[in-house]
Amino acid sequence: MKKLFPWLRENPSLYYLILFLLMILSGIILFFAVQSGRSNLVYVCLIILIMANAAAVFKKI
Amino acid sequence: MFILAISPILVILLLMVGFRWGASRAGGAGYLTAILVAWIWFGINPETLSYAHAKAVFLILDVLLIIWTAFLLFRVVDEAGGIKILSKSLPYLTADKGMQALIIGWIFASFLQGVGGFGVPVAVIAPILVGLGFSPLSAVVIPSLGHSWAVTFGSLGASFNAMMAATGLDWQVLASPAAIFLGITGICVGFAAAYAAGGWKTIRRLALPIFIIGVVMSTAQYLTVTLGFWSIGGLIGGTTGLLIGIPLAWKYKGNGKSLGKLDWKPLLISLAGYGVLVVLTLFIQLVPQLNRFLSQVQFGFDFPATRTLAGYMVPAGPGRQITIFRHAGMILLVSSAAAYLIFKSAGWYEAGSLSRILGSTGKRVISSSVGITSIVMMAVIMQHAGMTDTLARGFSSSLGWFYPALSPWIGALGAVMTGSNANSNLVFSLLQLRTAELLGLPAAIILAAQTTGGALGSVVAPTKIIVGASTAGLEGQEGDILRKLLPAICVLLLIISIITMIGIILI
Numbered sequence: 053m054k055k056l057f058p059w060l061r062e063n064p065s066l067y068y069l070i071l072f073l074l075m076i077l078s079g080i081i082l083f084f085a086v087q088s089g090r091s092n093l094v095y096v097c098l099i100i101l102i103m104a105n106a107a108a109v110f111k112k113i
Numbered sequence: 114m115f116i117l118a119i120s121p122i123l124v125i126l127l128l129m130v131g132f133r134w135g136a137s138r139a140g141g142a143g144y145l146t147a148i149l150v151a152w153i154w155f156g157i158n159p160e161t162l163s164y165a166h167a168k169a170v171f172l173i174l175d176v177l178l179i180i181w182t183a184f185l186l187f188r189v190v191d192e193a194g195g196i197k198i199l200s201k202s203l204p205y206l207t208a209d210k211g212m213q214a215l216i217i218g219w220i221f222a223s224f225l226q227g228v229g230g231f232g233v234p235v236a237v238i239a240p241i242l243v244g245l246g247f248s249p250l251s252a253v254v255i256p257s258l259g260h261s262w263a264v265t266f267g268s269l270g271a272s273f274n275a276m277m278a279a280t281g282l283d284w285q286v287l288a289s290p291a292a293i294f295l296g297i298t299g300i301c302v303g304f305a306a307a308y309a310a311g312g313w314k315t316i317r318r319l320a321l322p323i324f325i326i327g328v329v330m331s332t333a334q335y336l337t338v339t340l341g342f343w344s345i346g347g348l349i350g351g352t353t354g355l356l357i358g359i360p361l362a363w364k365y366k367g368n369g370k371s372l373g374k375l376d377w378k379p380l381l382i383s384l385a386g387y388g389v390l391v392v393l394t395l396f397i398q399l400v401p402q403l404n405r406f407l408s409q410v411q412f413g414f415d416f417p418a419t420r421t422l423a424g425y426m427v428p429a430g431p432g433r434q435i436t437i438f439r440h441a442g443m444i445l446l447v448s449s450a451a452a453y454l455i456f457k458s459a460g461w462y463e464a465g466s467l468s469r470i471l472g473s474t475g476k477r478v479i480s481s482s483v484g485i486t487s488i489v490m491m492a493v494i495m496q497h498a499g500m501t502d503t504l505a506r507g508f509s510s511s512l513g514w515f516y517p518a519l520s521p522w523i524g525a526l527g528a529v530m531t532g533s534n535a536n537s538n539l540v541f542s543l544l545q546l547r548t549a550e551l552l553g554l555p556a557a558i559i560l561a562a563q564t565t566g567g568a569l570g571s572v573v574a575p576t577k578i579i580v581g582a583s584t585a586g587l588e589g590q591e592g593d594i595l596r597k598l599l600p601a602i603c604v605l606l607l608i609i610s611i612i613t614m615i616g617i618i619l620i
Contacts, residue, residue, distance in 0.1 A: 064480070065475060065476045065479050065480070068137065068479040068480045068482070068483045069475075069479050071483050072479060072482050072483050072486060075483070075486045075487075075490070076170055076173065076174070076486065078166070079166040079167055079169060079170035079173075079490070080167065080170055082163040082164075082166050082167050083163065083164070083167035083414055085163065086159075086160055086163040086164065086167075091159070094159050094160075094163050095159065097163070097166075098159065098162060098163070098166075101166060101490070102145065102148060105140075105141040105144045105145055105487055105490075106141065106145060107141075108137050108138060108140070108141035108483050108484075108487060109138050109141040109142050109145065111137070111138055
């Protein structure tokens, strides 16, 4: 992880790409999770979405 | 509750304007505020929150597909040197300073907005005008005002598409009033650009060509978008402006030093990419069999009704459907590929051009994509929590029939705080629609005022001013640019307020 974070810091585009994919994929998975009544998965996806947005706010990791 | 409901928007405004954060960071903060307020005070439950996020994803993809591919096409042309050729060719047409300001700072800026956007018109044109002897301040102010009217239907209709996506209304409802409002703005900004170039004297001297060009460009845009080609409305408006502006420029040649003879061949090749786009768009729209064939594959979910713990309900219905093969983004992608092959076969690319095009496109759009994602999710959460409804009720009860006059200013505020007309439409269109419904006002007029205000407001967005300042060598003097632009934008917004009130009274 120590190696990964400085690398992401030096590649802001990759950092944003990861955040973007996390947000979009979690949003899609949420639809299927809530339809199938898998509440644990719903909470996991919502937490990922909140964390991804928080990571966008605190860009300097 | 009104203050709580508006708090996510205020957070974005404070962070972007007050603390100069980018849209990606401020959008995230707005999203987190919306989640917190919706959960604690508006009683949103995990199920409603989940559906809101899923609904937002399709809106986001619909909007981003156009933004990504529009910038890709711009980079394909730019990497081949096409934009440089266009920029170098135009000053050959006239030595008259006022006419140069109009042809380059108004008409060519509108064309560039039609094909690219994203701050490109100001970034490309400011250095050209400086090179032609304009002061750096005028070199930023003229294209900033000049391209504003083409923002909504520019960038291949990204801002207009955002408004359709956010409200769920069709182009048939929204296009006509929006094109009328923007057309009137187009004529006004022509005069404003002439004033910025040489004061009242230039306006008096060039009033007739400004009026003719303004009416022709606005009419071309109006006809294009009301026939259903909204994705190329700005492009056709700008192109028509060039077609009528070039002969007029010859008529107003002026007494300045001639720059020599123009070489037309490379100029026409550089326009090939956009020619392909226009042909493809017309072909798909005008051949019903092809249109039907391409419309067969659709992505989208049907959403059930949701209800918050506080009892606010959103009815069941389909979310945004993405018709992938007929989508403007797909047409742009094919046009980009065709343009690349044309430039490649003409030998206009150096080695490694493809990786440079893809790399720079990815780098340029990914940070704004995160910002748009957060802002759209925030807007849809606000809608599902009943926060947008609370805001609409607050505005309608306090402002009543004066609300239409405020509509363009709300759009402008959204664009200033989020940096773009598209983002403003994503954040505020639903609020404007809901308020119009509560007051019994024609929604299409209010939304036309929203997007016109958003287009004008985007001119004074801090991000655009910084781009203009940096390309004209005015770093650190952004305040001077803002002071020069702000009165003009306020006058234009006032005109739109009056037109909106007249439109409401007439309808």
